Structures are given as C-alpha cells and as structure tokens.
Amino acid sequence: MCISKRWSGITETHLEHVSKTVNDVYNDLSKWICQSTYIVGHGLENDLKALQVIHENVLDTSLLFPNGNKGKYKLKHLAFRYLKRNIQQHDHGHNPQEDALAALDLVQLRLQKGPNILQNTPDRFSIFSFLGHFQKKSMLIGPEHLVRIIRAGCKSRISCESNEAAFQACLQHLSQDAPENNAHLLWIYLQNEYKQSESTSSNALKSLADHLLQLYHAATENTAFVIVGGNKDLRKLKKLNHFHRHFQLQMFVVPFLK
Known part of the structure; x- marks a missing residue:
C-alpha cells in the first residue's frame, strides 16, 4: 500500500489495525446525519463516492465558488482569496479541522454576500x-x-x-x-x-x-534571473476575457438556500 502522508495526513501505520467496515461507518454517520442535514465540505463527491452514499443536501465549496472553467479551485486557494487565510501550510498532511473550518466559513460568506462575491473579489493578485x-x-x-x-x-x-x-x-x-x-x-x-x-x-x-x-x-547565489519581453496593447484582449469570464459565471450559477 502506498499512501501519501503529505496530502492525506494518513500513514500506512494508521490503517494497520483498522477493523471497521463500511456498514460500521454508515451506523456512525447516521448518529449525526439525517435526511434534512446539510453536509458542508470541499470536493465532497470523492468522499461520497468512497462511502457509496447519495445525499440530497450538500454544500460543496468547489461548486459554490466556480472558476468558470472545467477545473475546480483548491480549498487552499479559496481560503487565501476570500478569507485571507493560509491553510495547509505544513508537510504532515491536511488538518481535517482546519479544512472543515475553512469550508464552513466559505459557505457562510457565500450565503451572506450572494453571487456578487464571485465578481467583486479579484481573481488574480499582483x-x-x-x-x-x-x-x-x-x-x-x-x-x-x-x-x-x-x-x-x-x-x-x-x-x-x-x-x-x-x-x-x-x-x-x-x-x-x-x-x-x-x-x-x-x-x-x-x-x-x-x-x-x-x-x-x-x-x-x-x-x-x-x-x-x-x-x-x-546577484547572490541561487538567484532566479528572469528576463521578460514586452507586449503590445492588451486592452482589447482584457475586454474579451472579461466577457468570457462573465459568460462562464452565468453558466455556473448555483441555487441558493433561502
């Protein structure tokens, strides 16, 4: 078995004496989750597939904050962009509590600000x-x-x-x-x-x-020496990119809780 501790926070040793079955996990989750419960997280489709569970009420930050393209933003990027918070900075794997708190705060922000926050927050930083x-x-x-x-x-x-x-x-x-x-x-x-x-x-x-x-x-040793060529007037290109971005956002409008 090959497990990347850097990303999952789990080592092979952690799983060595695990005895719970999927049914045991279902029973544990049923103590906390019912049909009307809202599950909050980031990229939850992977977790739900692993558990072989279908749930009606899911608030997934990877869908609530679309990037307008086929891919999805990482939770680390969303936390930095919208919450001005640095997460996942250590090398010993993700902290589930840290990730869960970031997802909760992002959902709360999305509910408070509505769809406008997707347009009012700059997508790029200098x-x-x-x-x-x-x-x-x-x-x-x-x-x-x-x-x-x-x-x-x-x-x-x-x-x-x-x-x-x-x-x-x-x-x-x-x-x-x-x-x-x-x-x-x-x-x-x-x-x-x-x-x-x-x-x-x-x-x-x-x-x-x-x-x-x-x-x-x-320059001192190990300095990255980068030369960048000039460019022409990009105002027309930026205008077209703005229209494209607006169109993509309209395609990814997510229904809201009222």
Missing part, C-alpha cells in the same frame, strides 16, 4: 501583493508613471527617468553590505528609449546585454 501576504519583501524600479500605478504589496519603489538610472539603482541594491536586507523580488522595468533603426537597435541590444551581465554577476 505578484507584489502575493509576496507581501507571506511577509516577503519586494522592490520595483522603473519609470515614475509605473511606480505610481503599482502600489499594492510593493512597499519599496524607486522611480528612474532612464534605463541607465534604473540599472544603477538595481546594482546598488544588489551590492549593499547586508544581503539579508535585499528584496526577495527585485523587479526592474525598462523603457524603450530608442527609435526603430538598425544602428540604434544594435547599440541598444549591446547596452542591454552589458547591463544584464553586470546584474547577473552582482
């Missing part, structure tokens, strides 16, 4: 907000207009008028005497300072390569 939630430091270096826009989660921001100034600010941060004070994420945003011509493009690429090499050598 990487700065995500890191800030876990007490990880981040720094943004770039043009002033971008620094003003990106505020949430990013407490350290340096505005620079040119790419050269941005590179120097980044190098200064990486070269400070106390590396432990460095940001966990250092994001440098570069501007297009050159007109499109063969000569200027060649010079720009050489200058960019030189600066990137300086940053690479200044």
Whole structure:
C-alpha cells in the first residue's frame, strides 16, 4: 500500500489495525446525519463516492465558488482569496479541522454576500501583493508613471527617468553590505528609449546585454534571473476575457438556500 502522508495526513501505520467496515461507518454517520442535514465540505463527491452514499443536501465549496472553467479551485486557494487565510501550510498532511473550518466559513460568506462575491473579489493578485501576504519583501524600479500605478504589496519603489538610472539603482541594491536586507523580488522595468533603426537597435541590444551581465554577476547565489519581453496593447484582449469570464459565471450559477 502506498499512501501519501503529505496530502492525506494518513500513514500506512494508521490503517494497520483498522477493523471497521463500511456498514460500521454508515451506523456512525447516521448518529449525526439525517435526511434534512446539510453536509458542508470541499470536493465532497470523492468522499461520497468512497462511502457509496447519495445525499440530497450538500454544500460543496468547489461548486459554490466556480472558476468558470472545467477545473475546480483548491480549498487552499479559496481560503487565501476570500478569507485571507493560509491553510495547509505544513508537510504532515491536511488538518481535517482546519479544512472543515475553512469550508464552513466559505459557505457562510457565500450565503451572506450572494453571487456578487464571485465578481467583486479579484481573481488574480499582483505578484507584489502575493509576496507581501507571506511577509516577503519586494522592490520595483522603473519609470515614475509605473511606480505610481503599482502600489499594492510593493512597499519599496524607486522611480528612474532612464534605463541607465534604473540599472544603477538595481546594482546598488544588489551590492549593499547586508544581503539579508535585499528584496526577495527585485523587479526592474525598462523603457524603450530608442527609435526603430538598425544602428540604434544594435547599440541598444549591446547596452542591454552589458547591463544584464553586470546584474547577473552582482546577484547572490541561487538567484532566479528572469528576463521578460514586452507586449503590445492588451486592452482589447482584457475586454474579451472579461466577457468570457462573465459568460462562464452565468453558466455556473448555483441555487441558493433561502
């Protein structure tokens, strides 16, 4: 028998002397559950299939909070997104009490707020907000207009008028005497300072390569060095994605308790 303790919290030793049958489990559950009882949980179809049970009143958070696609959100994601709560943080398996409490709180929130909560809660977080939630430091270096826009989660921001100034600010941060004070994420945003011509493009690429090499050598060991290319105007694409998201939510409207 192969059991993943990390996910289930159960080891082979726990099951070694188990003697209860499925009928015994039915009798135990019947003490707590009747036909009018509402069962609350996350992904309950797996539990009900294992027990070979059909129940009329089920409040499943994986259905109450649909993601608009074929898949389902994990309970850990829903707890973080709607409850601002971190669960399942340990390596010795899920805590049933922790998961049950999160599911109950999610159902209560859904009943209080109604379907509007699915649209009013952002589906995505900026990487700065995500890191800030876990007490990880981040720094943004770039043009002033971008620094003003990106505020949430990013407490350290340096505005620079040119790419050269941005590179120097980044190098200064990486070269400070106390590396432990460095940001966990250092994001440098570069501007297009050159007109499109063969000569200027060649010079720009050489200058960019030189600066990137300086940053690479200044970074500490085990640093993830990521280069992301630019993109075009995505406003039309975002508008289409909004329509698609709205349509998917209408397809997954879940009946409510009154």
